[in-house]
């Protein structure tokens with residue numbers, strides 16, 4: 001099936017017994033990639049007979065939240081990370097509930113955020129006649145759980161033979177426990193929930209299966225984000241809350257969700273007296289113990305700690321985490337187009353100008369040089385500034401007039417080290433300097449661009465440290481930003497320029513923060529890791545740029 005024939009959203013009704021489903025997870029997901037490109041809802045109803053005489057009727061029994069069921073759900077998310085990470089999988093849980101909740105919750109008809117365009121099932125049919133019975137049963141069954149505003153979608157029976165992988169050793173090792181999971185009225189959990197991935201979904205699904213009434217979710221914000229890798233690329237808290245809510249209301253709208261931004265690790269978990277359980281991952285188990293100690297100190301009941309394993313990322317790069325993680329997802333965004341550039345009618349179409357900017361020692365010039373090797377013209381604005389300081393130039397005279405003769409070398413050129421000491425620690429002095437020198441550098445830059453235009457160069461990299469601070473973004477088609485952590489920037493400045501830690505910090509403080517730059521960036525790159533990793537990002541960014549320039 002070609003790319004065009006894929007359905008955007010589908011709902012997969014799984015009817016085989018749990019032990020069989022567990023063996024078939026990989027085959028099912030492999031088959032799904034041939035049909036779905038966007039969102040896949042999975043509705044589990046082991047044992048449902050779609051071809052039987054009562055196939056169309058909604059069965060009386062609810063599906064129970066057993067340990068085996070929860071393991072299967074986690075496995076589905078885990079295998080999806082390996083097999084179809086591009087598909088947004090949502091295992092539906094509103095019908096999987098304890099007998100106490102069955103009457104109130106399971107009889108509701110739920111609205112899904114995305115209406116499925118296709119119904120899929122693992123139910124294998126013998127012939128055409130059975131196929132049409134199953135199709136009808138499936139439609140009757142599913143409309144008893146989910147509202148369907150757009151009428152009956154297509155039906156595609158899954159062919160598990162084609163592309164099915166044999167069960168692995170791990171898959172065959174099914175835990176055969178039919179015991180029901182414990183249940184709690186009010187459950188708490190926390191996380192950053194940046195770019196919701198299958199590890200998050202497993203944690204949330206487990207909490208939903210354990211919860212009778214309410215999930216309280218702390219979503220990390222502000223200072224809690226600071227130590228995280230590439231924290232500047234973390235989605236705004238409102239967006240993270242929105243995506244979390246959308247996912248949760250899709251998977252089980254019958255629970256109450258209280259989602260609150262938190263700025264310390266405990267959040268409301270140490271003040272809410274109604275809570276009875278905390279769901280953690282292996283990594284945050286310690287946090288659960290700290291919360292219990294603090295609750296005890298405050299005279300609150302201890303929480304049951306339910307731990308789920310970390311999900312391995314089997315295709316992670318060397319500089320990425322071994323677990324499925326948001327920081328790896330952020331790292332994969334480096335070099336891609338993160339924000340579509342707005343058209344600037346005042347700029348000629350060619351040469352296409354990339355404004356390459358970033359904090360001191362962030363590696364922007366090394367990126368610019370790598371882009372030069374790939375075919376771009378490199379305009380070094382720092383270098384142009386240095387040329388503008390030569391003896392006999394207008395800028396040289398103005399600088400002496402403003403800063404005095406002590407900024408001159410014996411040969412009449414500007415002593416940049418002396419000037420740097422004056423301006424990097426003092427905003428007003430820096431402003432006096434840039435008022436003189438930026439217009440001169442801008443003229444020289446325009447001159448260089450027009451020379452490249454004459455020779456037919458179609459991409460120019462404007463390597464400018466303070467492009468955004470100077471308000472030069474309308475001189476470029478796109479802004480690319482290079483990032484490194486402040487700690488690494490200080491280390492590099494000290495090692496390269498022989499400055500004290502204080503002087504290095506002053507220099508960084510005279511520039512915008514990484515977060516400010518990222519807000520205006522179309523493309524972000526990071527030189528924190530090995531040179532080969534930088535090279536890969538640069539090549540990715542360049543190839544994608546060439547592709548969009550050709551459109």
Ligand SMILES: CC(=O)SCCNC(=O)CCNC(=O)[C@H](O)C(C)(C)COP(=O)(O)OP(=O)(O)OC[C@H]1O[C@@H](n2cnc3c(N)ncnc32)[C@H](O)[C@@H]1OP(=O)(O)O
Nearest residue numbers: 359360361381382385416419420464465466467470510511
């Ligand atoms: C709009 C633009 O980006 S134009 C290019 C930037 N140049 C300017 O803004 C002109 C004002 N600056 C200067 O003239 C010089 O930087 C001086 C005289 C202050 C110091 O000169 P030098 O000691 O030779 O240092 P150099 O020019 O290499 O700059 C040191 C670092 O500070 C950065 N820097 C330069 N100007 C500024 C500024 N106005 N504000 C903050 N940082 C700056 C440089 O990009 C460089 O970063 P890097 O570590 O990533 O290479």
